[in-house]
Amino acid sequence: MTWGMTSMGKGTAVIGLPRAMLYHRWGTLWQTFFQELGVEAVVSGPTDREILERGTALAIDEACLSLKIYLGHVAALIGKCDYILVPRVSNFGRHRSMCTRFEALPDLVRNIFRSAGQEFLSYDLDVQMKKEEEAAFLELARRLDRPAKEGKRAYRLGKKAELAGHKAAVQAQEQLYKKEGLKILIAAHSYVMEDPYMGGTVVRCLKEAGVIPLRADLVDREGALKRSRELSPTCKWELSREILGGIVQHRDDVDGMILLSAFPCGPDAMVNELITRRLRDIPLLNLVLDSQSGTAGVETRLESFIDIIRFKEGVL
Ligand code: SF4
Known part of the structure; x- marks a missing residue:
């Protein structure tokens, strides 16, 4: 080569x-x-x-x-x-x-x-x-x-x-946590979140439903690696650990969480199972996208999830 x-x-x-x-x-x-x-x-x-x-x-x-x-x-x-x-x-x-x-x-x-x-x-x-x-x-x-x-x-x-770009994105997101309204944290790899066909669809649907979407991957990376141990002391995947750290930092600031992954993702299959078992006190939606996922199916699942959270919080 x-x-x-x-x-x-x-x-x-x-x-x-x-x-x-x-x-x-x-x-x-x-x-x-x-x-x-x-x-x-x-x-x-x-x-x-x-x-x-x-x-x-x-x-x-x-x-x-x-x-x-x-x-x-x-x-x-x-x-x-x-x-x-x-x-x-x-x-x-x-x-x-x-x-x-x-x-x-x-x-x-x-x-x-x-x-x-x-x-x-x-x-x-x-x-x-x-x-x-x-x-x-x-x-x-x-x-x-x-x-x-x-x-x-x-x-x-x-x-x-x-580093300056990442820091600015993290700071911009910190402001969103202070806003009033229903907040949902999306746990996904940055490249899933940034892609219009994956995270883009989810973010658009949430915004259209009046929800504030937040990203677990947008965190101070060094701090997140340390915090990730609270959920898993053994997870070895760097990007998953950053996301775990983001969840630990912000799980009490949001009303629900979406575990978003790209089918078939080995690391996410393990890590998302771990999150599901550890976080039993917060509404969770597991959303797995593949090349056949139409936006209609995703929209329907998101709408149902948002309704469940609103019902639980007595808004519906
Ligand atoms: S399998 Fe999962 S972690 Fe690996 S590249 Fe694909 S989406 Fe990323």
């Missing part, structure tokens, strides 16, 4: 960023990094029916909906850029793992698109193997023919922008 290991030549490469999965965590970091290096980055458009159908056709049936959508975004970028960025993300340290799909992603994408004549660019984040994020970005800069000093500066500016 070469992944374009040779230098790409200064000023020549256009990098494609699929608007799915970890783009919703690191999109700001990636865009700022490439911009600071003077490299053009293009992003696929928001998920639409065509992207969903293309991704579903490319994936094996066992792939989760998030991965299917990701493949649709990669397909949308084929031929529109010199390289498509597909990082391998294994872990952030001990007991801080990512779902195995993020480890397999570069190999999987390369294999699926092997006949497309498209080059891919990757980096490896595996803290347990001493492959830290900053070193990975310095290697990316080197491959783009940029000096280490420029790479370090671009990475640090990108990281700063990413």
Whole structure:
């Protein structure tokens, strides 16, 4: 596997960023990094029916909906850029793992698109193997023919922008907890929440019903990792732990909770079962989306859930 290991030549490469999965965590970091290096980055458009159908056709049936959508975004970028960025993300340290799909992603994408004549660019984040994020970005800069000093500066500016963006989103959400009205906390991965076909549908339905939707993933990440132990001292998935920490922090501030996942998600199947067993004093809705989930079915289930909460609170 070469992944374009040779230098790409200064000023020549256009990098494609699929608007799915970890783009919703690191999109700001990636865009700022490439911009600071003077490299053009293009992003696929928001998920639409065509992207969903293309991704579903490319994936094996066992792939989760998030991965299917990701493949649709990669397909949308084929031929529109010199390289498509597909990082391998294994872990952030001990007991801080990512779902195995993020480890397999570069190999999987390369294999699926092997006949497309498209080059891919990757980096490896595996803290347990001493492959830290900053070193990975310095290697990316080197491959783009940029000096280490420029790479370090671009990475640090990108990281700063990413953290500032997340902090602003967390602070904006904290204001929503103070508002009057029925509040429902949605526990889902950021890439599920940010996708118009997944979290977007749920958020729209809740808002139309006059409910204030809140996100368990929008929390101070370090604090959430510590708090997550209250619900599970052994959960090893980093993103699930952040969500668990968000639930611990805000479960008393909301009227109900939706566990939203992309079918079939191994980590969510375990973690959501755990949440259901531990949180018996709050109305819970388990919503699993697949590529066939129409909005009508989702809307009906949400409406019933909201009615149950309102009835319970004596509003109906
Ligand atoms: S955590 Fe679940 S939704 Fe996310 S990539 Fe893994 S299987 Fe898919």
